Amino acid sequence: MPASYAYLGPEGTFTEVALRTLPEAATRELIPYVSVQSALDAVRVGEAEAAFVPIENSVEGGITTTLDELVAGAPLMIYREVLLSITFALLVRPGTKLSDIKTVSAHPAAQPQVRNWLKKHLPDAHWESAASNADAARLVQEGQYDAAFAGEFAAARYGLEALETGIHDAENAQTRFVLVGRPARPAAPTGADKTSVVLWQRDDHPGGLRDLLGEFATRGINLMLLQSRPTGAGIGNYCFCIDAEGHISDRRVAEALMGLKRICLQVRYLGSYPRADMRPGDVRSPRPGTSDEEFVSAADWVARCQDGRF
Amino acid sequence: MPASYAYLGPEGTFTEVALRTLPEAATRELIPYVSVQSALDAVRVGEAEAAFVPIENSVEGGITTTLDELVAGAPLMIYREVLLSITFALLVRPGTKLSDIKTVSAHPAAQPQVRNWLKKHLPDAHWESAASNADAARLVQEGQYDAAFAGEFAAARYGLEALETGIHDAENAQTRFVLVGRPARPAAPTGADKTSVVLWQRDDHPGGLRDLLGEFATRGINLMLLQSRPTGAGIGNYCFCIDAEGHISDRRVAEALMGLKRICLQVRYLGSYPRADMRPGDVRSPRPGTSDEEFVSAADWVARCQDGRF
């Protein structure tokens, strides 16, 4: 097994910065790949131990290329997630002044985050899309454009300097990344975990999806993501990528998954892993009747009833 | 342990007839008691092995004295049920003609079943209530009344003859009886079973009872009886006596009971026993996703997910 992590490249992007926040990344070789698909395929074929890719952001929602890769093909599992706040720096060649800037470049995904800033400070600058923010920085280094929007961390790599930092039109702009590997035992529960699954409905009838969600709701389990994805069987046919609170070793989650397994056409388990948005102490108590203790005690009681001892 | 069954007496009533349909009754001493309470207490204190009492009929619904005895006090369990169709004979002293009858007697519960027949055939007869139909027959024997409504089987015992048989205003009049014992392992599942429980709600809020019933509904379990009974905590405070399809060893029933145990203030298990109204072959297939096989297979799948092998 290679001690390496594939990630969505190129180097010098937010993905790499997010990946480096994981302690285990320090002991792996980090290899950029040109697409989510190629990074995940590297894991599937054993070229990499795991892959690190974006899965959700506050502007686009679920990132469909990643979700579609997890939904189809050989099964993979999510082991970790990282949340990264996204703010941009305006990178220029040393000595460039704001008034010198005629062209700016970045990945198109950056545009919603910098549009208002541009309107205010560089209303006449011409926008050129780049394949990545890192690529935009490279093209500024090469003199093709005057300025790039990228992470501040990219300045050093490309010999640029940041004329402005902390640029973000939307407060709370964040991207969520996941570390994906081949199926294995999930990470141990921490008390603040989430579980990801993909659900395919057995048939389509009024209330079908409501009943699926009911398997979570009746056990007091909150949902954090519900993203429909086409099944490939024609327009209007969807499966559902769901992130739910809790760990598969929590009884309420295990029972909900069993219920889904019974009523769905298919369920794909994508893993249980620590939540990046809260620590164990921050998780509210589960709804009465849904704690592990209550599950164990109820199972004991039924066993005693089955035996006639109560 | 005395090899005896207590039953609601006196001798010569429908209860005794129903009891004698049980094969095991042939090998026990059958002892009449004056009330449901005294028959059940005989079981509780060890005077009798089991008690046989009416629990539901098609005119009155759940028989509250029996239900209240099962709801409160030392726990008891139901092991068998018997359904008996109730039709009456008009019993008279030999030689009595219809036109001779001026007074008729029976237990008050018989009245709704014979009212129309009386109106048509004996419009002028005077009704006198008796403590039991058997007692009415005895009083006819002693000459106090001219005729008694009772089971045809009572004629011989009291030296009477049946002027008319098969009297029943309501079609489908039936009484359901149960054999009740101290808690022990329930009867083995037959494929056509029912399970009885008493539920106390944790708190009273819109949807509280709906959620309790949802524990059955989401697992495809039909209900056959839902009878509210006062808890004793004041008007408007009820617990619920429920008969549900299936046996506690059916996975869907066991899981429903666990769910109820977790969300109810209290659950009293009253037993799982063969249904008297159908045989195993007559039971419809459970709803998709609720068979034992599907429960086992879903539990296996979750166990494999917990292990990362799927």
Add this chain to the structure above:
Amino acid sequence: MPASYAYLGPEGTFTEVALRTLPEAATRELIPYVSVQSALDAVRVGEAEAAFVPIENSVEGGITTTLDELVAGAPLMIYREVLLSITFALLVRPGTKLSDIKTVSAHPAAQPQVRNWLKKHLPDAHWESAASNADAARLVQEGQYDAAFAGEFAAARYGLEALETGIHDAENAQTRFVLVGRPARPAAPTGADKTSVVLWQRDDHPGGLRDLLGEFATRGINLMLLQSRPTGAGIGNYCFCIDAEGHISDRRVAEALMGLKRICLQVRYLGSYPRADMRPGDVRSPRPGTSDEEFVSAADWVARCQDGRF
């Protein structure tokens, strides 16, 4: 229309006392009837303007004779309810001492309320059931028994005196009575009302009753009584007598009733009337989204959408 109220007699019972708490009773002739059925029939045939009968108590729950009369036959409606706390006095002929009492009498319904008191103070007294508590008092007056359990108010009427008052084994023992008339416009809403209906399920399937209750639950309507009663179609066939919070002129109640009307085989409306257990100020605010204002505003919004103006 006779300005008279029928009530369940005889005179001198708790029913009469409860009836006299209604201001309108002061201006009517109050006529005792021998049974609930005869009192309600008096209303149906126009002999009485309304009938006053017990419908629920804290020991027996729903009073089945009254419920069955409301469920079947020509439709009637409930216009008022009265709650009466039930405590007993021990009535004796003047001069009788506790140690003189060998026999006591009352209606059988009184027994659960005085059993413990008897065990403690008159362990050797012999119990004789009477047709009513008032009748027991009359029989004490006539010398047939030594003491009667009845309402203290009955003492004067029968020339007896109360050796003891406030006898009640169960705290919070109450009986609820209703004033029943022919169908007419319900009483105006007060802000603290209840609505009574009878529901017959269209068919019997897992979740059927849960779905009926869901019509109340999804609109934030709490239930105060759910009493199953046999439909007469054979054992296991039940309709449901339900008391729900709110008035039929409340939008959420009206919409719940419409929903029930659509999915039930049959719905019988039994009226909307002021709650006896709380005043308007005591009623908690309805669940968000279920107030009249929110219903009106949502209906307005849909009307505007239908018109393309929003």
Add this chain to the structure above:
Amino acid sequence: MPASYAYLGPEGTFTEVALRTLPEAATRELIPYVSVQSALDAVRVGEAEAAFVPIENSVEGGITTTLDELVAGAPLMIYREVLLSITFALLVRPGTKLSDIKTVSAHPAAQPQVRNWLKKHLPDAHWESAASNADAARLVQEGQYDAAFAGEFAAARYGLEALETGIHDAENAQTRFVLVGRPARPAAPTGADKTSVVLWQRDDHPGGLRDLLGEFATRGINLMLLQSRPTGAGIGNYCFCIDAEGHISDRRVAEALMGLKRICLQVRYLGSYPRADMRPGDVRSPRPGTSDEEFVSAADWVARCQDGRF
């Protein structure tokens, strides 16, 4: 009001072909726009009467740029939808043979549909993405690439010929387009309609989304699309774009919308319009209890109860 329709250009794409299937398109000027946003803005500012844009396809699911435009900004409404099966032709300059082709081009969205065909017939051809399939055809005309994947209809416009037609990796590949205008009265119901809305949850709790979907489910309304979109309030905050069966003038749909309006933070109505996938005769009967007749009859019944006439 200009008698013109804006559409997502350029000319010669599937969007234009789909638009021309609408009879009303024959009487309008059809104006291509460079983006969904600019086409919809043309409607908002009154430059165009309506805009025609793709909203869902069988590969990508809901088209997020279109959904996000409908979710935010000045309200718009959908009046028509068109379903178009997507198959590609391989367009070349006249005389080009398969073996001559070294480079192929198309819009990236075409790639999943032609990948397998390319692997089999042109395994060595180099892929170049174009801004649209029509643009790819233009670049073939200009000699920049050897072949373009585009609709067969584009051949004539660019002086090309189709070497192969009917290319489609996935069966049932379809795109759904909608005609969007400023708010006005919805199209009259046809019996086979759908209704589009956007829902924002009031708060996030276990069962929240399940309850929203319950407003449709309890009224027997099937869903055809459920697409979550970020609200802009940070990662994990979503609203839901929903297509439901039926027309806002159907009582069950109107009542479901009222229910949603009451329990949601916000509801945006996006219109009711004829379904492109079935004709009125193909629509299955609504679930018992949810037809217009049953709604009207239930409302009548409640009105009669409110009046005391029943």
